Amino acid sequence: MTLPWATDILITTSLWFATYWWVLPLFPLAAFLLYKLIRLNRVGAFVTDKMKLWIPLTGKILEKSIVARTMRTLGTLIASGVPILESLAIVRETSNNLVFERCFTRVYESIREGETIADPMRQSRLVDDMVVNMIEVGEETGDLDTMLYKVADFYDEEVDTLVKGLVSTLEPIMIVVLGFIIGAIVISLFLPLIKLLEGLSK
Numbered sequence: 001m002t003l004p005w006a007t008d009i010l011i012t013t014s015l016w017f018a019t020y021w022w023v024l025p026l027f028p029l030a031a032f033l034l035y036k037l038i039r040l041n042r043v044g045a046f047v048t049d050k051m052k053l054w055i056p057l058t059g060k061i062l063e064k065s066i067v068a069r070t071m072r073t074l075g076t077l078i079a080s081g082v083p084i085l086e087s088l089a090i091v092r093e094t095s096n097n098l099v100f101e102r103c104f105t106r107v108y109e110s111i112r113e114g115e116t117i118a119d120p121m122r123q124s125r126l127v128d129d130m131v132v133n134m135i136e137v138g139e140e141t142g143d144l145d146t147m148l149y150k151v152a153d154f155y156d157e158e159v160d161t162l163v164k165g166l167v168s169t170l171e172p173i174m175i176v177v178l179g180f181i182i183g184a185i186v187i188s189l190f191l192p193l194i195k196l197l198e199g200l201s202k
Helices: 005-019 026-038 042-054 058-079 084-094 098-112 118-124 129-141 144-201
Strands: none
Touching: 005 144, 026 042, 042 058, 042 098, 058 084, 058 098, 058 144, 084 098, 098 118, 118 129, 129 144
């Protein structure tokens, strides 16, 4: 009697892992080296930073955490009396994301031309309209640092909510995936016995 296809696949997979286990660490190493190689080029670095923001759930967490960090840093610099252009240059370098770096470059150029912070940030679509309106109010009232602190606090709360949601989402997904893997292994192990019993009963 031939083995069921599921059992045959299980045995083949087990033998492969037992023989070529040393190949497994090479996959994350190769992915890491490829990522570093792509980021050596500025276009590649921009594309990878953009893709990070597109990842479901984690992309939103990254985006909002960068906004919270940069707004708080900018508010602290302005409150400390650092000139706005110098503050924007510092924040641009500390964003650690080329998408946001480009956004802050546009803000920098807007301020240098006598325009506002809010307009280029609205055009970038990296922050909510409510946040842009708060920054606009801060510019008009001369209380920009306070508004930036409020924006940072708002986004920090958003990040905490998203992280809790991500954790609560991952738990059932992990349970389902592990249950599927264990169930597939158990079924593959019992299929030959069932097939043998069916053959004996004929």
